[in-house]
């Protein structure tokens with residue numbers, strides 16, 4: 001099943017459970033608008049190259065379309081559609097007044113110079129400028145896009161319309177109207193959620209082991225907060241390698257990041273001065289890493305990592321989905337049968353969009369909040385959303401994903417019906 005088919009299968013399951021109005025269901029099965037375009041870019045060697053870009057505006061019943069832009073060689077329309085749908089449900093689960101959208105460019109940004117990346121980014125904005133804006137559609141970062149790229153986007157859009165419009169994208173640098181706390185927001189939100197989950201499942205952080213796949217923006221910040229709370233991070237992977245602490249004593253994410261920054265790989269051993277201790281760490285493949293025994297497995301990289309093929313081998317008690325769509329529908333069924341608690345992406349990683357919403361609000365008001373204020377409001381949203389989803393899970397005797405969809409679909413339906421749809 002492809003990514004969009006997975007999303008639709010989950011939509012169907014939740015729609016049946018809550019007996020969703022069939023007209024609303026019919027509308028929610030398709031995106032409202034699909035933009036697909038070519039972006040010609042002059043490369044540093046003087047030759048022109050054409051890149052394929054996408055923006056999918058899935059649903060704006062609850063507010064302007066909202067969602068990140070991914071730069072990845074495997075980005076395609078199907079994936080962007082799936083991610084745009086997930087954004088619709090995610091904004092509704094955490095009850096922020098935004099709709100769902102997503103964008104992408106099929107490119108390996110690591111192969112571009114900084115100048116080429118900037119020209120590509122500005123070209124992307126020129127292609128979609130009539131369809132975005134603070135009241136229409138507000139892009140944000142995703143895989144391989146960062147505050148610098150968001151800054152270029154905001155600047156290009158502002159130049160095109162002739163005045164500063166910081167609220168056109170979120171995830172910007174602070175100097176361009178970014179929000180305190182946005183960079184760490186997804187990991188921070190997931191950490192608040194982890195704390196609630198730990199209370200529900202009676203987990204003692206100091207005795208709870210975590211495995212994290214993906215050590216970028218989301219994975220790193222989450223790892224850092226969990227480590228500080230005493231959780232034991234026993235294995236970590238990025239796209240180039242993995243490392244496993246055989247003793248289960250727990251690794252400090254700062255050391256792992258240091259190794260990655262100094263050597264380009266996370267799977268080094270940790271050296272302080274001339275003293276090295278490599279004997280307790282083991283290299284494992286990403287595939288092996290997912291199947292290692294642990295309490296909480298945290299996929300924080302890409303979609304479709306836990307599939308029909310490996311779901312039966314997962315030994316974690318909990319899967320906390322920080323990536324979007326890391327578990328396929330078939331795998332999800334297997335994990336549910338094995339009584340593994342899966343905390344779904346649309347709840348677990350919603351901290352990013354919650355703080356993006358705060359950033360947008362601050363831009364519109366031209367008034368800025370402290371990091372403490374941002375995190376306080378984020379905690380309120382994540383804790384409330386967790387309990388609302390948990391309540392639905394108990395009410396319907398279902399899994400957390402279906403419960404989260406039920407919360408989201410009820411909220412989207414309420415607005416659509418108030419507009420006379422359905």
Ligand code: NAD
Pocket residue numbers: 141142143144145186213214215216217218219237238239240286300301302303322323324349350352353
């Ligand atoms: P990122 O580009 O900062 O990091 C991605 C990480 O995944 C990198 O460490 C990369 O090396 C690793 N990775 C890629 N392929 C891998 C593989 N096959 N095995 C192991 N590791 C691999 O991206 P990010 O912003 O951290 O996003 C990660 C996930 O979280 C994505 O699914 C994204 O859609 C989702 N997400 C991000 C945000 C956000 O605010 N950035 C919000 C919600 C959801």
